[in-house]
Amino acid sequence: MLQRRHLLAALTSVAGSAAVGSSSARAQASVQSYSGFLASVRAQALAQGLSPSIVSQALSLTTQPNASVLKLDRHQPEFTLTWAQYRDRVLPESRFAKGRTVYAAQQAVMSPVSARFGCDDRAVMGIWGLESGFGAHDGTYSVIDALATLAFDGRRSAFFRNELMKALQILNDGDIAPAAMIGSYAGAMGQAQFMPSAYLPYAADGDGDGKRNIWTSEADVFASIANYLGRCGWQPNEPWGQEITLARALDKAEIGRTHQRTLGEWMALGVRRADGTAFSRPDVKGAVVQPDGPGTQAFMVYHNFNVIRRYNPSDYYALGVGLLGSGIVSA
Numbered sequence: 106m107l108q109r110r111h112l113l114a115a116l117t118s119v120a121g122s123a124a125v126g127s128s129s130a131r132a133q134a135s136v137q138s139y140s141g142f143l144a145s146v147r148a149q150a151l152a153q154g155l156s157p158s159i160v161s162q163a164l165s166l167t168t169q170p171n172a173s174v175l176k177l178d179r180h181q182p183e184f185t186l187t188w189a190q191y192r193d194r195v196l197p198e199s200r201f202a203k204g205r206t207v208y209a210a211q212q213a214v215m216s217p218v219s220a221r222f223g224c225d226d227r228a229v230m231g232i233w234g235l236e237s238g239f240g241a242h243d244g245t246y247s248v249i250d251a252l253a254t255l256a257f258d259g260r261r262s263a264f265f266r267n268e269l270m271k272a273l274q275i276l277n278d279g280d281i282a283p284a285a286m287i288g289s290y291a292g293a294m295g296q297a298q299f300m301p302s303a304y305l306p307y308a309a310d311g312d313g314d315g316k317r318n319i320w321t322s323e324a325d326v327f328a329s330i331a332n333y334l335g336r337c338g339w340q341p342n343e344p345w346g347q348e349i350t351l352a353r354a355l356d357k358a359e360i361g362r363t364h365q366r367t368l369g370e371w372m373a374l375g376v377r378r379a380d381g382t383a384f385s386r387p388d389v390k391g392a393v394v395q396p397d398g399p400g401t402q403a404f405m406v407y408h409n410f411n412v413i414r415r416y417n418p419s420d421y422y423a424l425g426v427g428l429l430g431s432g433i434v435s436a
Contacts, residue, residue: 139169142257146269153270155277163276163283167250174246174254177290188396191421195235196429204230204433207239211323218311218327223335225342228409231430232330232416236298243296243320244288248272252292252301268292271301280308280316287320295319296326297333307333337415338408345413345427346391346406348379354399362406362420365390376405396420 143164150160186194208215208230219226230239237243252272255265272292276283288294292301297319299308308317311328318325352375358364359374368376369387376393377383384405394410395403404424413423 139257143167143253146253146256146266146273149270150273153274155273159277159283160273163249163273163286164253166247166283167253170257171246171250171254174251174290175258178255178258178260186421188402188421188424192402192425192428195425200234200238200429201432204234204239204429208433211327214311214324215327218324219331220341222309222328222331223341224331224339227430227434228334228339228345228413228426229327229330229430230433231426231428232334232413233296233326234429234433235422235425237296240296240323240326243298244290244293246288246290247284248286248288248292248294248301249276249283251288251290255291265292268301271305275301275304280318281320285320296323297329299329299333303333304329307336333416334412337412339412340408343409344407345409345423345431346394346404349393349403349405350377350379350381351375351393351403352377355393355395360393360395362392362394362411362414365392367391368405371405394420394424396424 147160147164151157208226212226215226215229219229233239249269249272252265252269256262256269258265269292272286272294275281276286286294289298293299294301294304295318297308299319304317304319307329308319309325309328309332310317311324311326312322314322316322316325317329319329355374367387368384368389368391371391371393372383372387389407391405391407393403394406395401406423410423410427413426414420416426417423
């Protein structure tokens, strides 16, 4: 028995050593493969004329795939919230209160910047609040590390490699230092949470220093959000939407942002403002959105609602932005 235990122990030890060795070999192979991947990224960046020094600084920020990034990317929650649950989660009264305080401090900077780029403060405050809590939470990941990890991973490698190359272009332009380019685990950057592909065409210089710094310059954050919406067709001083009451349940085919009628036509179907009064502009076109179905909260939405959806193509998101921005700026 003693000899058998010794033999089993020895076999276990050998097996364990082999497993450790195999795991170590796989890890080493992964690191070597990642190193080769980074070399190919470097070669592509240099072929595009980017600065060798900037590319080297940026790629030195990532030496192996970031396990935290991969875990978050692979284990995104699949549950679906109702509109009421989403509203309660993202629009607590504390967010409105903080927004009003922040807006009082930033309005002198925000208002002229918003107007210059064809937008208004309601939309800018709403997006700033939902995307980063008015700048309090703009991400903790190195954008280069996160994007390189996801580009190497293979699940959506072409998309993330394209974003990585655009991030290197941004660094090459000198708007931000490589180590200061932080964002979400998926590469959304700064207080505006722009992906690099959105940053390049839409980020804007709001403070006149020649840089587009959506990380630490509030004026640049405001300018970038306003520029995005302005160039997507925002109509200044026009509403995004409003809460409504329904005299009767509307047919499912009548509801949804693409089913537009004039407000006069909607009133003939029993639609009124939230306080029960008639709309003042019966010629304006709008659509009824009722995310949780008959008998629940309903909204009349206009052109600017669809512009907000260009930032994030979700009715919940657009409603959240609209309600938050209006609740702060119109309070």
